[in-house]
Amino acid sequence: MDLGPARVAEIDASGMLAQVAGLAAQLREGYADARAQLAERIVGPSSVAPRDQPDGLVVCGMGGSAIGADLVLACLPAITVPAAVVRGYDLPEWVGPRTLVIAVSYSGETEETLACATRAGARGCAPACIASGGSLAALAEAEGLPWVRVPGGGQPRAAVGRLSMALLAALEAARLTGRHDEEVAQAAAQLEADDALLAPGRPDTDNAAKRLARTLEQRLVVVYGAGPTVPVARRWKGQVNENAKAPAFFNELPELDHNEIMGWTSLPHVASSAVALFLTDVAAGERLGRRADLTAREYERLGVTSEVIAARGSSRLARLFSLVQLGDYVSCYLALLYGMDPTPVDAIEAFKAGLSDPAG
Structure with missing residues (x-):
């Protein structure tokens, strides 16, 4: 099945692939816009934070509004206070007046995030x-x-680009x-260059x-x-869940080597139906990189099609968002293969409608 512009025009009625192609602009424009908004809405550079230096950081969000927090924190290993991403209704018990709480909800109506924002106020916090x-x-x-906004x-x-950059600006x-500024500019430039290599007009070969979407087609x-x-x-x-409407799961190294690896040993028909993708980055260190290679090799021995995909770029921000970009394209092409508007x-x-219905 062709995955070129004609197929995109036929299936992608809502334009998800065009939004994927805009990730570089989201980083560049989102960062500048968020910094400008915060400069207008706060008095002085410290007003996002508690009066004293924050003693902890909690970012509250769900789904697409939460993943940006995970990505930004992965890009900032030098943050010296405890940091947590909360996907739920409750704040950690250690949250207090000196904790920086940031509530992220794209729609502004996510009930879990609204609950956390309200509870932050009750703890003496002024959430951003x-x-x-x-x-x-x-x-x-x-x-x-x-x-x-x-x-x-x-x-x-x-x-994801806009939400991530808004959070980065708030932490600054x-x-x-x-x-x-420099890391955002470098990341945006790399994403723009890579976009030409991943776009619908680029041949499958x-x-x-x-290529990866075709590998994943009809596979776990x-x-x-x-x-x-x-x-x-x-x-x-x-x-993959939301765009391709297909089952997908994730886990992390080194934990999976202590349990999940055994799950592929007794059901060969399940193993042969799966594809395992190992995402690696130089910042993970040599030991984790070796684990990824060895685990992928063992999975292949067990009948699981496996592939190691290395991040590319000059900074953590560029490398992680280059992987995000690739995954977003893969999920959309997989949706096209399934005939699904992403x-x-x-x-x-x-x-959600059932949850909000009192009679439900």
């Missing part, structure tokens, strides 16, 4: 907020909280990290994303990360 509008933005305006109207997962304003997808690539593995898993998430919307 990132949203396109909705109840979270209204809360920020009513309480005089620092917040960043991102452009709305799409799917949260398609705004809170003095938890320095400026990242010279397009890594199309398992994505493994190691160190800084763990959040990217989570991103790939979610993108954008709609009908099952998720139906579940």
Whole structure:
């Protein structure tokens, strides 16, 4: 089946591939826009943070609104305070007035994130907020909280660049990290160059994303990360779920070598139906890199088709987002192979409707 522009025009009615192609612009424009907004909305560079230097960081979000936090924190190993990403209704018990809490909800209506923002206030925190509008933005305006507005109207997962850069700018304003102008510019430039190699007009024979999508077609997808690539593995898993409407799972090294590897030993028909992708990065270190290679080799011996995919780029930011870009393209091409418009998430919307129905 052809995966060129004609197939995209036929199936991708909502334009998800065009949004994937805009990741570089999201990084560049999102970073500049968020920094400008924070400069206008706060008094002085420390107003995002508690009065004293924060003693901890908690980012609250769900789904596409949370993955940016995982990615940004993976890019900032030098942050010296405890940091957590909360996917749920409750804050950790250690959160107090000196904790920096950042609530991220693309729509501004994510109930778990709104609950965390409210509970942060009860703990004496003044949470920073990132949203396109909705109840979270209204809360920020009513309480005089620092917040960043991102452009709305799409799917949260398609705004990963904007959401990530808004968070990065907030952490800079809170003095938890320095400026990242150069890294953002380098990452955006690399993504723009790589986009030409992954776009629909690029032939299958010279397009890594199309080739990989065909490998994954009609297979069980398992994505493994190691160190800084763990959040990217989570991103790939979610993108296959939402864009391709297909099952996918993720795990991380070295943990999987202590348990999951055994799960492929007794059901050869399951092993032969799966593809394992190992995402690696030089920042993970030699030992984790060796584990990825050896584990992939063992999986092949057990009948699981395996591939090691190395991040490329001059900085963590560039390398991790280059992997995000590749995974986003792969998931969209897989959707085209299945005849699925990548954008709609009908099952998720139906579940949310049922959850909000008191009679449900």
